[in-house]
Amino acid sequence: MDQDMPELVDEEHNNACTNGDSCSDDDDFSEADMEMEPVHCLFCEQQLNCVEIGLEHLKKDHSIDFQKLKSKFHMDQYAFIKLINCIRCENVPAKQVLAADIPFWNDEKYLKPQEYEAWLSYDYDDMPEASVIGNESATANEKNLLSTINSLQEKVKEQDILLEQAREDMAKMRVSFQRLLDKETTPTTSVRNRKLKSPNSVAYVSLEADSSYFSSYAHFGIHHEMLSDAVRTTSYRDALLLNKEFVNGKDVLDVGCGTSVLSIFASQAGAKCVVGIDNSDIIYNAMDIVKRNNISNVTLVKGRLEDTNLPQEKFDIIISEWMGYFLLFEGMLDSVIYARDTHLKPGGILLPNRCTMSIAGYGSESLYKDHVTYWDDVYGLNMSNMRKEVLHEPLIDVVDAEHILTEPNMVADLNLLKVDLNYSNFTYSFNLKCIKSGELSAFVGYFDTYFDLPVPVMFSTSAESKPTHWKQVVFFLEKTQKIAIGDVVKGNIVCRRSRNSARSLDITIEAFGNKCTYYLD
Numbered sequence: 001m002d003q004d005m006p007e008l009v010d011e012e013h014n015n016a017c018t019n020g021d022s023c024s025d026d027d028d029f030s031e032a033d034m035e036m037e038p039v040h041c042l043f044c045e046q047q048l049n050c051v052e053i054g055l056e057h058l059k060k061d062h063s064i065d066f067q068k069l070k071s072k073f074h075m076d077q078y079a080f081i082k083l084i085n086c087i088r089c090e091n092v093p094a095k096q097v098l099a100a101d102i103p104f105w106n107d108e109k110y111l112k113p114q115e116y117e118a119w120l121s122y123d124y125d126d127m128p129e130a131s132v133i134g135n136e137s138a139t140a141n142e143k144n145l146l147s148t149i150n151s152l153q154e155k156v157k158e159q160d161i162l163l164e165q166a167r168e169d170m171a172k173m174r175v176s177f178q179r180l181l182d183k184e185t186t187p188t189t190s191v192r193n194r195k196l197k198s199p200n201s202v203a204y205v206s207l208e209a210d211s212s213y214f215s216s217y218a219h220f221g222i223h224h225e226m227l228s229d230a231v232r233t234t235s236y237r238d239a240l241l242l243n244k245e246f247v248n249g250k251d252v253l254d255v256g257c258g259t260s261v262l263s264i265f266a267s268q269a270g271a272k273c274v275v276g277i278d279n280s281d282i283i284y285n286a287m288d289i290v291k292r293n294n295i296s297n298v299t300l301v302k303g304r305l306e307d308t309n310l311p312q313e314k315f316d317i318i319i320s321e322w323m324g325y326f327l328l329f330e331g332m333l334d335s336v337i338y339a340r341d342t343h344l345k346p347g348g349i350l351l352p353n354r355c356t357m358s359i360a361g362y363g364s365e366s367l368y369k370d371h372v373t374y375w376d377d378v379y380g381l382n383m384s385n386m387r388k389e390v391l392h393e394p395l396i397d398v399v400d401a402e403h404i405l406t407e408p409n410m411v412a413d414l415n416l417l418k419v420d421l422n423y424s425n426f427t428y429s430f431n432l433k434c435i436k437s438g439e440l441s442a443f444v445g446y447f448d449t450y451f452d453l454p455v456p457v458m459f460s461t462s463a464e465s466k467p468t469h470w471k472q473v474v475f476f477l478e479k480t481q482k483i484a485i486g487d488v489v490k491g492n493i494v495c496r497r498s499r500n501s502a503r504s505l506d507i508t509i510e511a512f513g514n515k516c517t518y519y520l521d
Contacts, residue, residue, distance in 0.1 A: 039118045042087050043094045051122040062094040071129040073103045080124035082110035201421050202334040202502045203306040217280035223259050229469040235459040236262055239351055239451035240269040246454055247271055255305060255320035255339050260286035262319050263298045273297050275311055279304040305335050315343050319351040325396055326473040327357050327447035328424045329520050331503040337421060350416045354450040359443050361406035361432045361489055368441040371395055372476050394518045395474040399444055401463040406432035411493055424497040432489040439480040443509060445473040481512050
């Protein structure tokens, strides 16, 4: 195989080096010789003695100044190569380069080597950019433009100072206004003292530490995703509008109102008054939405429920779309429980009023290969050490119902009128009856939601149901397991609120003699 290797240097040169002679003189000579190599003009037939002389020729005879081009288009060595090759390949005239407003030569195909081109030996990165200030050749227009830019920059700085002062004034006004509201509220105890006594609930997370959660709901994208989820949105709408007689004349509290769509549905269903509360800045858009739709009985409040006094104290109905991945992720049920215990009238109801959580056995060779065994061979590299880390992170995805291999087991049934803040801590021993033979590669988790009203409404996030933005949660096994129809997969699932975050979950699944903890955060 060695005899097929090409020689990197000629034999004479190699012998000279191995005899102890220095090769550096030859190298220096080659570099100097390269600098003096003749070049052919890019736009005419003239031969120039070297690149430097060629650049002067281009500037004098063709008005092509590569220093100005570098400044105008922020060109580097690669851009220089592209331009040279483009001119050669496309026979670009000088006037086309001069008239360019954008670098039309910026195409990767012009990086491909053509015939030998002496121009490409030039180190373009060492060429300084043309200076506008102090350049004797700068035009009057350029100087006027610079003066205008400087003037505008000063005006922008002044506006920034005024805006910052306005922000500070608004912040002071909010604090003063909140203090005024606090003085006018009727309860004798402060909101803080009314908080539920659970140190690991979201109510005890500082607003500063919890700001990233609320900020994530300030973006329009997430609301577009939720509103576009027809299963979610129409279920809430139907629960209210198909039960108008039940909602009519009631006072409604919408916890985490977002764009206020549920508040508006409640108003359309005949609610007497509706109060929506959200600590995300999306509330300001919601206020505009309510106004634009001429809804007069909806009041929106900015703030975290546990820290805010509401315009009225008690409500007949509390509605909220609080569910997260695998139902409990994000811990927003804490706020619903607080609302229930603090603001729900005797005999009042929650919408939804019940939710269940379920798991089922799943087997998809392609999904397992894409996310687990993928790490065994990544472009020929063994990265199998990544598998352990990946296994601890559940996959949120819409899975194919065709690969559900077992009957489901309900692992939790939450009556929202009764649950306490310990809701996320539960253990369940499951027995999953196999309905298909195959390779079990994961367990899939999902939830169902119920509105037990005169006209009942429910929806499911199972693989067999219409997909929702909650998708399903996939808990991959460390090793796949062969199963047959009629087999029963036995195991335990332990769900705990994370010690590190009140909004996160630690889920441990034990089956087939193995145990793995998954972190939903």
